[in-house]
Amino acid sequence: MDFGLKDRVAIVTGAGQGIGAATALLLSEEGAKVIVNDLSKDNAEKIASSITMQGGEAVAIQADVGAAIEVNQMVNETIDRFGKIDILVNNAGKGKPIPIQEMMEEQFDEIQRVNLKGVFNVTRSVINHMIEAKYGRVISLSSVAGKVGAVNNLSHYAAAKAGVIGFTKSIARELGKYNITVNTVVPGAVDTQILTSEMRVNIMEKIIKNNPIARMAQPREIACLIAFLASDSAGYITGTVATIDGGFTMC
């Protein structure tokens, strides 16, 4: 693959495992210098050292994307170290199934704080640097749950992921004039630890019945779409909802 990311500087949130880790590794293989963010210091350091061992450049930064102060520190550290931020991948996310009749206000709020406010916090923190540079690629992870509703008692998660789509489209309109593209990547089921074993069984039943491609995605497949949207070749794509779900939704 050649996405041509030589000397680009990327922040990937939630990159300690799963889709974020696959993305950090791929962006580095394509030449980018990568900030590997995660709530888990150990996992972020593990991925950053895999990148360095393969000859790439990476720095692990532990920060909670839902906490603006921690996010601003991370962005300042990135600028001190690399002098710019070209690519932001808002990937950090979480979701725990809870039926609506049992859901507490705090549980709903926590999912919005990480999955939606996290996207706002990091985007707001990097955006002045991108505006100044007249260049930027912002890619945020939503989910098919945000488009067609969640199948696993994840209404709070679906609400946050729908919010990511609305937020992305809006700021794509605001930021195009600065040569900044803003897009959402919308996976179906991806084989990562975010899925509990119960969710896996439920999802696999639906995939086998409904998906033309009757399997889960691998994290690297999602990373490839993210890397393309992060590349110069994707300069005319903005505000889009890039679905990658094996044909599950077809919308």
Ligand SMILES: NC(=O)c1ccc[n+]([C@@H]2O[C@H](COP(=O)([O-])OP(=O)(O)OC[C@H]3O[C@@H](n4cnc5c(N)ncnc54)[C@H](O)[C@@H]3O)[C@@H](O)[C@H]2O)c1
């Ligand atoms: N796996 C799927 O089926 C699937 C489908 C659609 C969308 N997504 C989305 O893709 C993204 C990545 O998910 P994944 O499947 O790789 O999950 P994952 O659980 O394997 O990885 C998520 C990572 O985010 C980190 N994280 C969680 N809260 C954080 C916070 N507050 N600050 C910083 N980091 C934090 C976790 O520590 C973890 O390393 C998420 O936004 C998820 O909602 C996943």
